[in-house]
Amino acid sequence: MMNVNTKNILDELVHNYPDTTIFRKGAIVDTAKKLGFAKKDWMPLLKTKSTVRGQYDLSAVILPLRDESHTDNTTLSMQSIVNKEKSFASVDETFVPWGSFKDISKVIKSEMFYPIYISGMSGNGKTFMVEQSCAKLNREFIRVQINPETDEDDLLGGFRLIDGETVFAKGPVLKAMENGAILLLDEIDRATNKIMCLQGILEGKPVLVKKTGETITPQAGFNVIATANTKGKGSDDGRFTAASIIDEAFLERFTISIDQKFPSKKVETKIVMKHMSKFNKIDEEFADKLTTWADIIRKTFDDDGVDEVISTRRLCHIVQSYAIFNNRLKAIDLCISRFDDDTKEAFLDLYTKVDSGVLMHEEEDLKVDYEAQENYNEE
16 A cells, blocks of 8 residues: 555656656656655556666556546545634724825736736835735735745745644645735845745646646735845845846746835824824824934935935834933934944934934943943943
């Protein structure tokens, strides 16, 4: 009796080489390794009749397996599982609609297949905007965080050991297709060519899952939205070192591209105030000073005057720190300490000019805090 892992090796061989039943040993072993199976799983296949040295005629086991796959639902090659729970984002009271939010919402509401590529600086609200559009429209939202290691198994699915049996677990892409959900490929410009398995999916076409022989047809409402820090051409200034160059044929399959900038000062002030309300620390003057400060830095960055920017996300971090420490300068200092010393000092100095009338006593408090911390560390 052939075990389920051996059956899966056979099934993969049939899908990869549909026109033959004769296989070289190397093809059998490589297929088994790709599926994560051990020597004990592929060795039984080498006990079949050898046609010539190093080649094996598997017709005796392949043909019955094909017949069995049509009638036996327990055959692993035809068995797959998917998480039936749907994923819905919650409406976040701190969200402020702005920029392309209206256009993105129109696309999502239309339930048309209309892939969107959104690029922009880190921390300017790309992912949050898509999430909140889905939340407000009550659409299922599936987010996949892309990185250089993301491959077909991560996206489409792969074999998993569940309750002692090896079964095919469908990945987030197949789940989104079957559920008619919005699929967010977050930071897609960190991917390698392993994501080329999505090329047909970006055309709205059904996809054949080679490992099971199952064809998944996208349901109404399914759409793909990708976010990135670059436009898929790599990072010329070295700012986003993990950004890769995405294949042009892949990028061409996105219907539209949106270049998202930081929000205007007026909108960003509303965002900061919403976060202040969230942390029960309302300070309208501080909100205005923060957004003025960030706006000056961004304009200087655009003119190549500085190498860093203050993102909207960073401003929200500062607000949270302010709610904890009740000191404007300390909140800023803590949240920009990731920058190099020169940049940090320049940003702090600029803020003291923007908010000079308020910070005199806070600057002294900050020095006292650091002296106390040093004394504490020495003890």
